[in-house]
Amino acid sequence: AQSVTQLGSHVSVSEGALVLLRCNYSSSVPPYLFWYVQYPNQGLQLLLKYTSAATLVKGINGFEAEFKKSETSFHLTKPSAHMSDAAEYFCAVSETSYDKVIFGPGTSLSVIP
Amino acid sequence: NAGVTQTPKFQVLKTGQSMTLQCAQDMNHEYMSWYRQDPGMGLRLIHYSVGAGITDQGEVPNGYNVSRSTTEDFPLRLLSAAPSQTSVYFCASRNMGGRDGSSYEQYFGPGTRLTVT
Numbered sequence: 394a395q396s397v398t399q400l401g402s403h404v405s406v407s408e409g410a411l412v413l414l415r416c417n418y419s420s421s422v423p424p425y426l427f428w429y430v431q432y433p434n435q436g437l438q439l440l441l442k443y444t445s446a447a448t449l450v451k452g453i454n455g456f457e458a459e460f461k462k463s464e465t466s467f468h469l470t471k472p473s474a475h476m477s478d479a480a481e482y483f484c485a486v487s488e489t490s491y492d493k494v495i496f497g498p499g500t501s502l503s504v505i506p
Numbered sequence: 507n508a509g510v511t512q513t514p515k516f517q518v519l520k521t522g523q524s525m526t527l528q529c530a531q532d533m534n535h536e537y538m539s540w541y542r543q544d545p546g547m548g549l550r551l552i553h554y555s556v557g558a559g560i561t562d563q564g565e566v567p568n569g570y571n572v573s574r575s576t577t578e579d580f581p582l583r584l585l586s587a588a589p590s591q592t593s594v595y596f597c598a599s600r601n602m603g604g605r606d607g608s609s610y611e612q613y614f615g616p617g618t619r620l621t622v623t
Contacts, residue, residue: 491602
């Protein structure tokens with residue numbers, strides 16, 4: 394069965410610094426991977442998704458993620474953090490394009506002025 | 507399009523009471539799902555459905571029932587509420603991808619905040 398781990402339940406970065414949020418997955422087949430963001434008291438919004446077309450995926454708001462099969466990882470990065478990036482970030486995996494989607498526990502990102 | 511709608515937004519129940527959380531989508535999505543969100547646990551899948559008449563269990567199905575009689579609606583039933591079911595519940599829907607590798611993201615409703623006392 395597929396699963397997701399996210400190292401670091403809380404990450405703090407200074408404004409303008411690199412953002413790195415870690416995601417590792419377990420899947421018996423090549424997975425479909427997603428990153429979602431949740432702002433305080435709001436629902437979830439898709440940041441980006443990996444569907445095997447390219448290993449480096451660009452998303453909204455300057456975020457990108459790289460799929461590394463050998464490391465079973467799909468880490469999320471942004472070169473320069475902005476105050477508005479403070480939110481909860483969730484990595485998710487699906488083993489097929491028509492199957493259930495399993496989420497990781499999330500990482501809360503704080504941005505320090 | 508209204509997208510994914512959920513009712514009610516807030517609900518307080520006493521232990522042992524039953525209720526149904528409503529979820530509807532107007533995007534003709536085949537796939538619908540229910541998650542609960544708890545601090546430090548992320549979103550955990552309760553039940554999901556890949557089409558009308560088809561449902562399956564997720565990671566934490568105990569204490570919850572679902573049915574899918576139409577494409578649009580996917581209600582979640584709590585038969586006998588327990589304090590452990592205090593949570594925020596999200597419904598989501600998506601198109602199901604094809605075997606050509608296409609995949610589609612889930613669209614989430616605004617959530618229902620449930621407290622069981």
